[in-house]
Amino acid sequence: MTRPVSERNGGSGLKKYVEMSKEELSALKKELEKQYEETRAKGLKLDMSRGKPSTEQLNLCMNMLDVLHGEAEMISESGVDCRNYGLLDGIHEARRLLGEISEVDPDNIIIFGNSSLNVMFDTVARSMTHGIMGNTPWCKLDKVKFLCPVPGYDRHFRITEFFGIEMINIPMYETGPDMDMVEEYVSKDPAVKGIWCVPKYSNPTGNSYSDRTVYRFAHLKPAAPDFRIYWDNAYSVHHLYDDRQDFVLEILAECEKAGNPDLPFKFTSTSKISFPGSGIAAVAASKANLDDFRKYMTVQTIGHDKVNQLRHVRFFKNLEGVHEHMRKHAEFLRPKFELVEDVLYNEIGDLGIGTWTKPRGGYFISFDSLPGCAKAIVGMAKDLGVVLTEAGATYPYGKDPQDSNIRIAPSNPPLKELEEAAKVFVLCVKLASVNKLLGE
């Protein structure tokens, strides 16, 4: 039995809050409130809410803006002038590069515009109006449901909410979603049309799916012929360490082996590799699925930005170039994650008022407070000038049934600011926990 992510421990050697008497808690509260007022007086303005790369990371990519010179360099491998119209699937060298990142053959990938989120939105939108591979358009069905591993990525949930799709919470463990529940829902309910997955360095837990989880995904027997796994491979090469990295089985190959080649849509983008918002996105899937994509793409656009595709290929060259670049990213990201983890460990490690994940990659740390405290913590932090991701955001409809999960995003602020923000955060966790235990 795998423990849920939220049951992992820290360690600080102090007395647990739950073991304190009412008097001890009241005294503590007084002390914390003093610190709170002192902090507020500082008038801080800090942000730990957004999974944004830092300026230092962006600077690593500046040469990408300077790799294309002269007419001859604008021609793709296959002889296409990348400046002009055409090539719906993207240039071959970009399909190869993103294929390498996605661990699939270039023939199994289509390059899109600057945002994989946009491609996911469009994929759901098209399923609503036109259906998947000849199946009934979802807008004509009474009920469409998606499984949502929680905590998860708020923007996934907002897409399905926008289209009126019912979302079902599935607990996330260190090994991935609760596969017993997933199998149960997928095999029995034909209204279940999809599941949102961030298989590697998941948003927000940072956990990666185990081989067994991927195997079980590949062997699903969906009741709905148009059930698909929405496999958002957002952090595939986003390791924090050279010597400790997560590996996730390649879902397309596993599904193919299991006789389920059409099950997965695998999304990826360079948003957190090159420039967020100015990268390139891609979908890897079976030929039948990609042909289905092409049917609407050919009506929707003449083609995506091939000059930007070329720019990425010329800059990164190949997968090794990407890894080399991401190792430089990690040098900026690693100390930030370690700093936040240190502050959490030192300040509240053994207080029994919170647990958190220690990811080896990705962009987030997932924090779980005592039940019923997350909203209070985020509110207090805001009051002290530290913006956190809204409590509840990691759950469908913004509703965390436990009111305990908070997504921490350490990537963007400079180290000094991050340290200050993390200290404010633990102060708020302490105070909110004391208030909770005192029944206030």
Place this chain on the structure above:
Amino acid sequence: MTRPVSERNGGSGLKKYVEMSKEELSALKKELEKQYEETRAKGLKLDMSRGKPSTEQLNLCMNMLDVLHGEAEMISESGVDCRNYGLLDGIHEARRLLGEISEVDPDNIIIFGNSSLNVMFDTVARSMTHGIMGNTPWCKLDKVKFLCPVPGYDRHFRITEFFGIEMINIPMYETGPDMDMVEEYVSKDPAVKGIWCVPKYSNPTGNSYSDRTVYRFAHLKPAAPDFRIYWDNAYSVHHLYDDRQDFVLEILAECEKAGNPDLPFKFTSTSKISFPGSGIAAVAASKANLDDFRKYMTVQTIGHDKVNQLRHVRFFKNLEGVHEHMRKHAEFLRPKFELVEDVLYNEIGDLGIGTWTKPRGGYFISFDSLPGCAKAIVGMAKDLGVVLTEAGATYPYGKDPQDSNIRIAPSNPPLKELEEAAKVFVLCVKLASVNKLLGE
């Protein structure tokens, strides 16, 4: 009474085919067939089908790839780092530049990705699933109709066809669509939700809407509250001449004056200003309409490519910069249009077997053959190695009721190839016309 575009004349001084005897026609046919075989023997491979800028035009923009250097230059006017996430509406300086091109205030414009076609598709898709400004989603209506000025842009028609929207042909005149018909349909039928317009240097006729036409558009009294004018301002600054330019009244201002501020969606892009496929697109509309756009944009994407927006602003600087650039484009385009017009005029000007438009801007010449000849002409040209836009493409469902309209795209081939292609074209027009008149 304005004459339909297709009734304009050329002039070559030869005997009209319709006035020829059967014997004369048969003799002519023999001669033309000889030329046809001689031409086929050449094994040509030419293309007059696509509205693509030429390599020379693309070369004018190469410096755009080299305008951004160093961190400091990546910061927008408002202090935003364009390399990172954010700014759903686009950077202010891009809104100003595209606002100038669109003749609207920066507040009335949102910058999108690389394709205005994509934005039009999304606008229709969202109307299907969510409706416009609180109105019933179109997918819940029995019938949705669009008015389609013909001949028109095939990709507009393919969007509405894709969503199962019924398309109604509206004749295009030199002054724009038949406004009597437009007013009749729009005011009486609540199922009519939109009209596709290319108001300036229209695709394919090259005609521009008269002041009176725009005025009548602005004063429409739609039966449907969610009727919108889909105003595709694709060729707003695409003049062929300095001294002979078309001007079109600004539709947002006219609609505002008429008390109909929410009627128009005005689309534009730099696809045929900078690089096709690597430009930036925009929508200008009322605040209420743009807020409605934002509601789905905020779910669909974190933002569009701001680095590319910045690149465009740094390169063009302002509207005068755009005009200066487009004058250089015109130097390449003008001789091509004039060459095709010369070949048509000299070869079939007075034969009574075809009429064509003589646009002052845009990317196309619209040719009308004798009824029932267009498919044969395009087929013959293909046989001789000259690719033309598919006959029928300028009509909804690909069905030209007269089988007479052919879109000629002179922009892309070098002059020498273009001359050869144009000569092949007139040969095919002659032979197809003779066949038709002989009843073959």
